[in-house]
Amino acid sequence: xxxxxxxxxxxPIDEITFLHPEKETVNGMHFYFMSGLDxxxxxxxxxxxxxxxxxxxxxQASFTNKMLKKGTIxxxxxxxxxxxxxSGSFIETSTDKDKANITLYTTHEALxxxxxxxxxxxxxxxxxxxxxxxxQAIEKNNYLVNQEKVxxxxxxxFQKALFQNHPYGRLAEEQDFDTITVKDLKDFYxxxxxxxxxxxxxxxxxxxxxxxxxxxxxxVLELPSxxxxxxxxxxxKSNKEVLKIGKPDALQAxxxxxxILPGRTHEDYVNLQFxxxxxxxxxxxxxxxxxxxxxxxxxxxxxxxxxxxFASFMVxxxxxxxxxxxxxxxxxxxxxxxxxxxxxxxxxxxKVKTYILGKFLKSCDGAFEQMENFKLLNENNLPxxxxxxxxxxxxxxxxxxxxxxxxxxxxxxxxxxxxxxANFK
Amino acid sequence: MITFEKFTLENGLTVLFHQDKSxxxxxVNTLYKVGxxxxxxxxxxxxxxxxxxxFGGSKHIPDFDTPLQAVGGENNAFTNNDITNYYxxxxxxxxxxxLWLESDRMLELAFTPESLEVQRKVVIEEFKQNYxxxxxxxxxxxxxxxxxxxHPYQWPTIGKDISHIENATMEDVxxxxxxxxxxxxxxxxxxxxxxxxxxxELVNKWYADIPKGxxxxxxxxxxxxQTEPRRNTVERDVPLNAFYRVYHMEGKNDKGYQATDLLSxxxxxxxxxxxxxxxxxxxxxxxxxxxxxTGSFDPGLFVISGKLNxxxxxxxxxxxxxxxxNDLRExxxxxxxxxKVKNKIISLxxxxxxxxxxxAMALAINESLGDANKINTEIELYKNVTAEDIRKQAIKIFKxxxxxxxIYKAKNQ
Numbered sequence: 001x002x003x004x005x006x007x008x009x010x011x012p013i014d015e016i017t018f019l020h021p022e023k024e025t026v027n028g029m030h031f032y033f034m035s036g037l038d039x040x041x042x043x044x045x046x047x048x049x050x051x052x053x054x055x056x057x058x059x060q061a062s063f064t065n066k067m068l069k070k071g072t073i074x075x076x077x078x079x080x081x082x083x084x085x086x087s088g089s090f091i092e093t094s095t096d097k098d099k100a101n102i103t104l105y106t107t108h109e110a111l112x113x114x115x116x117x118x119x120x121x122x123x124x125x126x127x128x129x130x131x132x133x134x135x136q137a138i139e140k141n142n143y144l145v146n147q148e149k150v151x152x153x154x155x156x157x158f159q160k161a162l163f164q165n166h167p168y169g170r171l172a173e174e175q176d177f178d179t180i181t182v183k184d185l186k187d188f189y190x191x192x193x194x195x196x197x198x199x200x201x202x203x204x205x206x207x208x209x210x211x212x213x214x215x216x217x218x219x220v221l222e223l224p225s226x227x228x229x230x231x232x233x234x235x236x237k238s239n240k241e242v243l244k245i246g247k248p249d250a251l252q253a254x255x256x257x258x259x260i261l262p263g264r265t266h267e268d269y270v271n272l273q274f275x276x277x278x279x280x281x282x283x284x285x286x287x288x289x290x291x292x293x294x295x296x297x298x299x300x301x302x303x304x305x306x307x308x309x310f311a312s313f314m315v316x317x318x319x320x321x322x323x324x325x326x327x328x329x330x331x332x333x334x335x336x337x338x339x340x341x342x343x344x345x346x347x348x349x350x351k352v353k354t355y356i357l358g359k360f361l362k363s364c365d366g367a368f369e370q371m372e373n374f375k376l377l378n379e380n381n382l383p384x385x386x387x388x389x390x391x392x393x394x395x396x397x398x399x400x401x402x403x404x405x406x407x408x409x410x411x412x413x414x415x416x417x418x419x420x421x422a423n424f425k
Numbered sequence: 426m427i428t429f430e431k432f433t434l435e436n437g438l439t440v441l442f443h444q445d446k447s448x449x450x451x452x453v454n455t456l457y458k459v460g461x462x463x464x465x466x467x468x469x470x471x472x473x474x475x476x477x478x479x480f481g482g483s484k485h486i487p488d489f490d491t492p493l494q495a496v497g498g499e500n501n502a503f504t505n506n507d508i509t510n511y512y513x514x515x516x517x518x519x520x521x522x523x524l525w526l527e528s529d530r531m532l533e534l535a536f537t538p539e540s541l542e543v544q545r546k547v548v549i550e551e552f553k554q555n556y557x558x559x560x561x562x563x564x565x566x567x568x569x570x571x572x573x574x575x576h577p578y579q580w581p582t583i584g585k586d587i588s589h590i591e592n593a594t595m596e597d598v599x600x601x602x603x604x605x606x607x608x609x610x611x612x613x614x615x616x617x618x619x620x621x622x623x624x625x626e627l628v629n630k631w632y633a634d635i636p637k638g639x640x641x642x643x644x645x646x647x648x649x650x651q652t653e654p655r656r657n658t659v660e661r662d663v664p665l666n667a668f669y670r671v672y673h674m675e676g677k678n679d680k681g682y683q684a685t686d687l688l689s690x691x692x693x694x695x696x697x698x699x700x701x702x703x704x705x706x707x708x709x710x711x712x713x714x715x716x717x718x719t720g721s722f723d724p725g726l727f728v729i730s731g732k733l734n735x736x737x738x739x740x741x742x743x744x745x746x747x748x749x750x751n752d753l754r755e756x757x758x759x760x761x762x763x764x765k766v767k768n769k770i771i772s773l774x775x776x777x778x779x780x781x782x783x784x785a786m787a788l789a790i791n792e793s794l795g796d797a798n799k800i801n802t803e804i805e806l807y808k809n810v811t812a813e814d815i816r817k818q819a820i821k822i823f824k825x826x827x828x829x830x831x832i833y834k835a836k837n838q
Contacts, residue, residue, distance in 0.1 A: 036447075041775050041776055081695065086765045251557050297550070362514060
């Protein structure tokens with residue numbers, strides 16, 4: 001009989017290989033190709049420096065991006081949708097704080113049809129006023145539905161308090177959906193989209209023919225160079241704020257708390273990432289163990305260390321039973337304080353190290369994933385060996401390192417932002 | 426084409442293996458043929474609560490997650506009305522850790538009272554977070570009760586009522602485990618860069634000594650044909666009026682399922698679909714509107730769900746939807762329109778063949794439906810659907826006496 005109490009031997013994770021894409025430049029635009037799938041599918045992602053940080057008024061960036069699907073010089077919204085759907089392809093558009101994306105998922109078979117469509121959407125969008133009206137109504141209603149969600153409210157107020165007057169802290173309110181105009185969108189589009197500062201990331205099954213087709217199709221674009229981006233300051237520090245927002249009838253309370261931290265190139269970055277992981281970055285984290293698995297206060301709790309071009313921050317988030325809100329807050333602070341006072345036991349340290357490596361291995365599994373990693377480096381101006389260095393540092397990290405970092409950043413609460421949305425009786 | 430091997434252990438465990446040489450990871454997917462449809466009507470939400478307990482330690486291993494994290498693995502699980510599915514991905518060289526953990530919790534759970542007490546609370550918070558404290562979060566509780574009078578699909582996976590979760594006992598937990606969590610009621614699917622002999626050896630080593638259970642007959646009270654339209658109106662504190670309509674339709678193994686699925690795509694898959702173009706963008710009656718199928722094993726539901734724009738009456742909204750459905754009953758869809766929805770299915774199938782976890786899960790689910798190879802053959806059923814088939818399904822399904830309509834009124838309007 002085998003002894004089931006004994007775990008199988010833990011085998012170390014092999015060296016993780018980060019692939020580098022092939023690079024090409026056409027008319028000032030940069031193209032990256034990452035091959036490696038045995039199914040004939042392709043992901044073509046265009047990244048534009050057109051995130052919300054660059055906008056002059058709220059909603060400008062996200063509405064410009066959403067309107068790309070609403071009409072080009074040769075297709076109206078309906079014909080465009082039909083063309084995409086008929087080919088069995090998918091085009092997704094999205095924006096975040098720093099950039100805007102247009103992503104085509106397609107097959108080899110549909111590539112010839114879809115390349116001109118993608119390029120038209122990007123380069124010849126016409127912003128029909130009627131379509132904008134429809135979008136305004138839809139987005140305003142979505143906003144109103146979101147306003148009913150405690151998690152959404154907490155997250156919004158957290159960002160406002162964290163980023164203050166910085167462009168990152170300017171978020172939409174109800175009336176903003178009524179006042180955005182076609183001119184706002186055209187201005188933003190002409191300035192931030194129609195220039196050569198775009199990167200095109202192609203991953204999937206890539207043959208020479210596919211590559212050639214893509215480069216040829218894009219070569220029709222001759223875009224101006226542009227570098228007159230407004231100067232934006234990096235946020236170094238948050239200001240202490242405790243916000244309690246009432247939401248009558250809420251059955252659960254939402255918590256968002258955190259602070260501004262240094263970014264990816266800072267010497268403490270890896271330690272901070274590790275700290276966040278131990279605290280609330282995975283299912284076995286201290287917050288999950290305490291607040292969910294021991295006390296049953298919540299369905300889930302996390303901490304996350306997020307990095308943008310002009311600010312990095314940590315956020316802890318959860319929705320808890322309304323009447324345990326004070327205890328939940330107390331326990332969260334207790335867990336943070338414990339990490340500033342005691343070294344992590346060796347077993348936990350090793351576990352988190354291997355878990356991080358396993359996650360990395362997974363994040364390198366396939367051409368789409370490898371390209372995501374590369375894109376992150378490229379869009380954030382990080383060196384090519386960034387991940388390799390990261391892994392080396394993870395392997396060397398000690399309990400003492402984490403304790404020191406925790407003490408340095410989390411002993412004082414003078415720059416801590418805490419937002420709760422609850423039914424405060 | 427997803428290739429696979431299949432074998433069965435003496436204790437009845439069905440094992441599937443898919444070889445993928447391109448990845449350093451393996452996926453280990455364990456499906457138990459038990460879902461919310463297997464629950465006692467007075468103890469609903471139990472299959473899902475049980476899924477939580479499966480992480481609370483097993484006979485020889487106090488904690489499931491920690492050893493897996495320590496070898497670089499990740500795992501999760503889901504429960505639906507038909508099945509409960511557990512999945513792990515981890516570096517290939519540590520596959521034994523996954524099999525050790527999964528086989529031990531198939532052998533016997535720890536059944537600790539603490540685990541039950543805590544997970545009971547966690548699930549109650551999940552109930553609140555996703556169903557009660559969300560705008561429109563209670564619609565599935567209402568719709569299922571309207572549509573199903575006999576079949577256990579009448580309650581959602583989270584359960585009919587919080588009190589059912591509150592009242593679950595350790596006896597219930599044990600009985601449930603020994604009835605449903607036996608190897609003969611499970612499908613194990615492994616995908617990755619291994620060979621069949623390796624898989625056979627490992628699976629035998631860890632699973633062969635798990636005792637077999639009684640056979641579990643999958644027999645459910647079948648829903649009688651509905652004979653009159655059902656309607657219900659509720660009022661809630663939400664920003665927009667909402668309209669819901671469900672019709673009974675085929676189960677996943679039934680003839681006609683694929684045609685009905687395509688019918689829902691014609692109505693609402695993609696921006697160019699009929700409901701989006703005509704009722705959202707052109708007539709601007711709805712803020713959002715979609716049609717989809719629940720895709721359950723037993724006869725499921727064809728769902729139409731929409732949020733009304735301000736100033737639009739429920740009568741206008743319902744009339745517009747009825748017109749669209751009548752159009753499909755009366756007229757054939759064009760070849761182009763049919764080809765469009767087929768093309769989407771074909772390319773989605775391709776994107777589904779990229780990752781080992783997707784493949785492992787899909788193989789196990791198809792096997793639980795009777796044949797893992799459906800993963801490869803079902804696409805032909807979609808390709809063979811004709812415009813006439815679509816119309817036939819529309820005529821069969823979109824009958825007033827087959828419908829349940831829910832008028833969901835916003836309080837302040």
